[in-house]
Amino acid sequence: MDLTIKTSANQNLLLGPGVSTGAYYYDLPGSSIWSSVSEHGIIHYQEIKLGSFILRYSFFQLFKKIALYFKMENPQAGVRIAIENRWNVSLQGENSVRILKNHFILFFPGSKGEKIVFEKDQKYRGVEILCEPEKMAELMDVFPGMDEFVTEGEKYSTYLRRPLLAPEQALDMLQENMDFTSLDRLIIFLNSILLRVEHMVEEMMPTPEEAKAVRMAEKLIMKDFRVHYRIPEIARKVNLNEYRLKYIFRYFYKESIYHYQMKARLEKAKKLLQETDKSMEAIAKAIGYLYLTSFITAFRKHFGYTPRSVRRP
Numbered sequence: 001m002d003l004t005i006k007t008s009a010n011q012n013l014l015l016g017p018g019v020s021t022g023a024y025y026y027d028l029p030g031s032s033i034w035s036s037v038s039e040h041g042i043i044h045y046q047e048i049k050l051g052s053f054i055l056r057y058s059f060f061q062l063f064k065k066i067a068l069y070f071k072m073e074n075p076q077a078g079v080r081i082a083i084e085n086r087w088n089v090s091l092q093g094e095n096s097v098r099i100l101k102n103h104f105i106l107f108f109p110g111s112k113g114e115k116i117v118f119e120k121d122q123k124y125r126g127v128e129i130l131c132e133p134e135k136m137a138e139l140m141d142v143f144p145g146m147d148e149f150v151t152e153g154e155k156y157s158t159y160l161r162r163p164l165l166a167p168e169q170a171l172d173m174l175q176e177n178m179d180f181t182s183l184d185r186l187i188i189f190l191n192s193i194l195l196r197v198e199h200m201v202e203e204m205m206p207t208p209e210e211a212k213a214v215r216m217a218e219k220l221i222m223k224d225f226r227v228h229y230r231i232p233e234i235a236r237k238v239n240l241n242e243y244r245l246k247y248i249f250r251y252f253y254k255e256s257i258y259h260y261q262m263k264a265r266l267e268k269a270k271k272l273l274q275e276t277d278k279s280m281e282a283i284a285k286a287i288g289y290l291y292l293t294s295f296i297t298a299f300r301k302h303f304g305y306t307p308r309s310v311r312r313p
Contacts, residue, residue: 001015001032001034001045001047002072002073002074003015003034003045003070003071003072004070004071004072004073004113005036005043005068005069005070006068006069006071007040007066007067007068007069008066008067008069013036013038013040013043013068014036015034015035015036015043015045016034016035016036017032017033017034018033018034018035019033019035019044031046031047031048031057031241032046032047032239033045033046034046034047039063040062040063040064040066041060041061041062041063041064041066041118042059042060042061042062043058043059043060044058044059044060045057045058045059048241049241049244050241050243050244052131052132052135053129053130053131053135054076054128054129054130054131055127055128055129056127056128056129056130057125057126057127058124058125058126058127058128059123059124059125060118060123060124060125061121061122061123061124062118062119062120062121062122063120063121064120065117065118065119065120066117066118067115067116067117067118068115068116068117068118069092069113069114069115070109070113070114070115070116071109071111071112071113071114072109072113075108075109075110075111075113076108076130076131076132077106077107077108077130077131077132077133077135077136078106078107078108078128078129078130078131078136079104079105079106079107079128079129080099080104080105080107080126080127080128081102081103081104081126081127081128082099082100082101082102082103082104082124082125082126083101083102083125083126083127084101084123084124084125084126085101085122085123085124085125086098086099086100086101087099087116087124087126088116088117088118089105089107089114089115089116090114090115090116091107091109091110091112091113091114091115092109092112092113092114092115096115096117099126106136108133206248206251206252210240210244210248211248211252213238213239213240213245213248214238214240214245214248214249214252215252216237216238217234217235217237217238217240217245217249217257218249218253218260220234220237220238221234221257221260221261222261222264225261225264225265225268225286225287225288226285226286226287226288227288228288231245231246231257234257245257262298262302263302265287265288266287266298266299266302266303268286268287269283269284269286269287269295269299269307270299270303270307270310272286273307273310273311274310274311280292280295280296280307280308283295283307295307
């Protein structure tokens with residue numbers, strides 16, 4: 001993870017892969033997890049890469065009031081939304097701003113990084129959308145005030161926009177689902193942001209790593225037709241965001257994951273009918289159909305004729 005965290009005493013808080021004990025952990029398909037547990041407290045990050053964008057969820061609980069300094073080797077511009085507590089943020093050498101719950105800031109810390117002050121025993125949760133500064137223009141229809149960053153932000157080596165209320169659609173979804181658990185509400189919140197950003201990243205060409213992940217996904221679903229994988233489960237196994245997985249799979253194989261696997265199942269069944277004496281019931285189960293009637297219906301719909309008609313004499 002491209003992030004260095006230091007205390008005011010210049011002590012490094014090292015982030016390692018995995019979940020911290022005591023941290024709020026969420027099952028976000030395709031996310032990488034980084035955390036730190038020290039005498040200072042608990043820090044937890046989850047990241048999802050969407051083409052040129054990074055969606056990052058963060059959790060902090062510090063055991064005493066402390067100022068932490070954050071720096072990226074490759075500085076990213078972005079949006080930070082406070083979803084729990086008030087965040088006290090400043091860029092190095094500049095005045096701080098307070099981000100209230102359900103508000104956001106636009107920022108570019110540059111090479112100097114940023115400073116965040118955390119109060120004792122308070123829990124902080126936030127979401128960031130990060131990208132190269134020149135990509136910020138693609139978020140203009142998502143976050144108000146982005147036009148100011150695009151027109152003025154490039155003039156400065158750092159940039160920190162005053163807090164604004166977070167996108168109305170995401171907040172409305174949270175308020176309308178107050179009967180859900182806090183986990184459900186956060187997943188809804190993150191998914192609403194993912195869906196808003198998705199249209200900007202789905203047309204991007206696949207990276208070599210994404211192409212490799214999709215090939216792994218194809219091998220996974222073809223390995224055993226009796227296993228029915230859900231998209232989130234496939235995405236988690238190949239470490240790729242599910243939205244990106246669906247787009248790149250269609251990019252390479254010219255059809256959806258579901259139709260690709262269904263066609264392969266039925267082609268396998270046709271071959272078994274033509275070349276073996278196995279019963280139709282056995283063949284149906286071998287390709288993942290629990291009920292013979294469902295298999296016959298799917299076969300006839302796909303090929304235009306019944307399984308019995310291709311049975312070898």
